[in-house]
Amino acid sequence: MKFDTPAGRNPIDRLKVVGRPTDRVEGHLKVTGTAPYAYEWHDPRASLAYGVIVGAGIAKGRVSALHLDEAKAAPGVVAVVTHENAGPLGKGAFYVQRFLADPKVDHYHQAVAAVVAETFEQARAAAALVRVDYVSEAGRFDLAAQWDTAPVPPESASGGPPESVVGDFEGAFAAAPVRLDETYTTPDQAHAMMEPHATIASWDGDRLTCHTSIQQMNWGVRDLALTLGIPKNRIRLLSPYIGGGFGGKGTVQADLALAAVAARLVGRPVKVALQRTQMFNATIHRPATIQRIRIGATRDGRITAIGHDSLNGNLPGGRTEPTTASTKPFYAGANRWTRLRLATLDLAEGNAMRAPGEAPGLMALEIAMDEMAERLGMDPVAFRVLNDTQVDPMQGGIPFSTRPFVECLRTGAKRFGWDRRASRPATLRDGRWLVGMGMAGAIRAAKIATSGARVRLDGRGVVTVEVDMTDIGTGSYTIVAQTAAEMMGVGLDRVVARLGDSDFPETPGSGGQQGGPSVTAGVYAACLKLREAVAQRLGFNSDDVAFADGMVRSGNRAVPLGQAAQAGDLVAEDTIEFGDLSKRFAQQTFGAHFAEVGVDADTGEIRVRRMLAVCAAGRIINPKAARSQVIGGMTMGIGAALMERMDVDKRRGFFVNHDLAGYEVPVHADIPHLDAVFVDEVDPTMSPMKAKGVGELGLCGVAPAVANAVYNATGVRVRDYPVTLDKLLDRMPDAA
Numbered sequence: 143m144k145f146d147t148p149a150g151r152n153p154i155d156r157l158k159v160v161g162r163p164t165d166r167v168e169g170h171l172k173v174t175g176t177a178p179y180a181y182e183w184h185d186p187r188a189s190l191a192y193g194v195i196v197g198a199g200i201a202k203g204r205v206s207a208l209h210l211d212e213a214k215a216a217p218g219v220v221a222v223v224t225h226e227n228a229g230p231l232g233k234g235a236f237y238v239q240r241f242l243a244d245p246k247v248d249h250y251h252q253a254v255a256a257v258v259a260e261t262f263e264q265a266r267a268a269a270a271l272v273r274v275d276y277v278s279e280a281g282r283f284d285l286a287a288q289w290d291t292a293p294v295p296p297e298s299a300s301g302g303p304p305e306s307v308v309g310d311f312e313g314a315f316a317a318a319p320v321r322l323d324e325t326y327t328t329p330d331q332a333h334a335m336m337e338p339h340a341t342i343a344s345w346d347g348d349r350l351t352c353h354t355s356i357q358q359m360n361w362g363v364r365d366l367a368l369t370l371g372i373p374k375n376r377i378r379l380l381s382p383y384i385g386g387g388f389g390g391k392g393t394v395q396a397d398l399a400l401a402a403v404a405a406r407l408v409g410r411p412v413k414v415a416l417q418r419t420q421m422f423n424a425t426i427h428r429p430a431t432i433q434r435i436r437i438g439a440t441r442d443g444r445i446t447a448i449g450h451d452s453l454n455g456n457l458p459g460g461r462t463e464p465t466t467a468s469t470k471p472f473y474a475g476a477n478r479w480t481r482l483r484l485a486t487l488d489l490a491e492g493n494a495m496r497a498p499g500e501a502p503g504l505m506a507l508e509i510a511m512d513e514m515a516e517r518l519g520m521d522p523v524a525f526r527v528l529n530d531t532q533v534d535p536m537q538g539g540i541p542f543s544t545r546p547f548v549e550c551l552r553t554g555a556k557r558f559g560w561d562r563r564a565s566r567p568a569t570l571r572d573g574r575w576l577v578g579m580g581m582a583g584a585i586r587a588a589k590i591a592t593s594g595a596r597v598r599l600d601g602r603g604v605v606t607v608e609v610d611m612t613d614i615g616t617g618s619y620t621i622v623a624q625t626a627a628e629m630m631g632v633g634l635d636r637v638v639a640r641l642g643d644s645d646f647p648e649t650p651g652s653g654g655q656q657g658g659p660s661v662t663a664g665v666y667a668a669c670l671k672l673r674e675a676v677a678q679r680l681g682f683n684s685d686d687v688a689f690a691d692g693m694v695r696s697g698n699r700a701v702p703l704g705q706a707a708q709a710g711d712l713v714a715e716d717t718i719e720f721g722d723l724s725k726r727f728a729q730q731t732f733g734a735h736f737a738e739v740g741v742d743a744d745t746g747e748i749r750v751r752r753m754l755a756v757c758a759a760g761r762i763i764n765p766k767a768a769r770s771q772v773i774g775g776m777t778m779g780i781g782a783a784l785m786e787r788m789d790v791d792k793r794r795g796f797f798v799n800h801d802l803a804g805y806e807v808p809v810h811a812d813i814p815h816l817d818a819v820f821v822d823e824v825d826p827t828m829s830p831m832k833a834k835g836v837g838e839l840g841l842c843g844v845a846p847a848v849a850n851a852v853y854n855a856t857g858v859r860v861r862d863y864p865v866t867l868d869k870l871l872d873r874m875p876d877a878a
């Protein structure tokens with residue numbers, strides 16, 4: 143179906159199943175450890191071999207010689223795959239990174255070989271015997287050194303115009319009576335998902351089947367086909383359960399590419415996982431940024447000029463981190479200028495990580511807004527309320543579909559007790575703790591994309607849904623099942639959701655927080671067709687047919703749903719496509735984050751004491767799953783604020799802290815009670831579901847809320863993430 147007018151009343155609005163806080167339908171499999179992950183689809187009858195990847199020991203240059211005799215002679219070794227025997231390899235469309243394509247080394251830990259052996263231990267032992275000679279070239283590893291010279295990238299690298307102008311920014315900024323001009327830095331971050339990248343690949347003639355762990359099945363098939371140089375229809379990918387992704391498993395990584403190549407070479411199924419220590423330098427990451435923000439305002443707090451100049455680095459041809467995405471639509475102001483620039487860095491590829499662009503962009507913008515409020519002598523909530531806009535100030539002034547940002551701010555301020563915040567920093571103490579409150583706004587694009595689904599009704603009245611959508615821990619299974627249950631008028635116990643198979647109808651998968659709204663809309667469309675088929679089979683006039691309580695009713699007749707499939711299963715398939723509503727309306731999700739921190743007056747130790755998120759994302763299909771998404775995002779945001787940073791060795795060119803001992807993420811002991819609530823709204827411009835995604839919104843704005851709270855507690859403004867105690871200590875109020 144084509145969706146090109148705002149949705150009217152429809153079966154979803156009954157809210158018998160949709161809109162209810164629903165447990166995960168696959169939850170028991172997860173908590174009992176019986177949901178099979180990619181590495182666990184081990185068929186004991188298959189003569190499976192194990193692959194271990196050898197990563198490059200230099201950052202840039204080429205392999206001049208491979209010494210493989212020792213590895214090949216080691217016990218159990220079946221083959222050593224290198225660029226010499228891998229066959230011609232291309233590269234996928236979404237990443238610039240390459241796997242074993244030639245002797246060139248683009249970044250540290252890029253795969254140079256994969257050792258295949260009878261057991262994992264044998265493969266790992268033999269991998270340590272591979273000797274590689276390299277010719278090194280000088281690389282570029284220092285982002286800050288390129289601030290003055292880095293160019294504006296082509297449109298293709300920034301995913302849109304890298305520069306946007308409205309009015310006369312420079313003139314208005316120079317004329318503004320109150321001004322801010324500050325530069326903020328965000329570090330390289332790792333996705334650090336629980337489950338490593340892992341694949342089992344097996345060939346049957348020229349057909350390839352892979353159990354793997356990726357977020358977008360359609361991208362995976364496309365990119366694997368491009369990498370291997372085979373048609374897409376010879377590839378089947380299966381990712382029914384995924385142990386987290388955060389954007390790091392968008393599509394093909396080295397495990398999938400090399401497992402497929404190795405399995406082809408040895409004529410057996412091959413299993414490959416990236417070791418944790420390889421993931422940081424061998425895959426993608428969120429790239430570090432340097433962001434200069436300028437804001438000009440009238441004395442009474444109205445923004446007249448807003449400018450954002452942002453730099454990140456990447457491998458040649460790599461993409462730009464779109465940090466200015468939020469600055470464009472978020473606040474009013476007649477004169478605006480945003481620019482993205484791109485430096486060349488010979489480090490692993492920078493690419494999508496949860497809320498790419500918006501998360502690091504808001505880390506800068508929302509500290510700047512806090513600083514500006516202070517210069518104006520205004521409360522930060524009131525400053526944001528005053529500069530709210532109901533039209534997108536950069537997209538020709540089109541209206542937002544819905545924008546309850548002010549409601550998020552006011553609800554949050556009230557619920558959090560914001561009026562108890564000390565407006566003067568470093569004035570509130572609780573024993574040894576300096577206590578402060580901070581807040582920040584959140585905005586994240588509400589995207590939606592073409593999405594298919596197939597639904598089947600059997601004679602028992604069971605509805606089975608098939609979509610190539612993935613569930614990366616977000617709750618996709620559950621919202622798919624809820625949607626089908628609501629549409630067909632049955633309970634959740636009568637619905638089976640099947641996900642993560644590339645042979646199922648195509649969806650956009652899990653990315654850009656568009657999976658939830660897109661896939662449920664596709665299921666809606668397919669269920670509409672199934673309802674028509676049911677009515678027809680039962681000889682009902684489809685205009686007055688009602689589906690409820692497992693029954694189908696028309697006029698005076700009521701029959702069990704399953705009766706429509708007595709003579710054989712009924713199957714319906716459809717794809718929902720979206721018209722131009724996203725061009726007529728600015729579609730965004732909104733939120734406000736509030737944080738209270740304590741900072742030890744002597745040691746500078748920072749503890750988050752409590753946090754609140756108020757979010758607006760259209761209809762919330764499953765408030766329980768959505769809350770989990772938001773508190774997960776808040777946890778990740780606390781990590782971004784206080785802990786996470788990959789350190790670059792600028793001499794040798796790699797991320798040094800490439801394990802979970804050195805790359806710190808929050809643990810339970812770091813996270814206090816987190817409160818997350820949703821504004822009651824529906825957005826009929828999105829889809830018949832009237833829903834938007836929440837998976838990335840929950841992260842946006844969290845880190846600056848924490849950073850602003852640290853400032854309020856201590857009076858020390860840190861503009862360089864993460865906010866760690868070493869950046870506070872010599873400026874603490876009690877410091878001698």
Ligand code: MOS
Pocket residue numbers: 357388389390392494495496497498652653654655
């Ligand atoms: Mo998300 S980084 O778009 O998977």
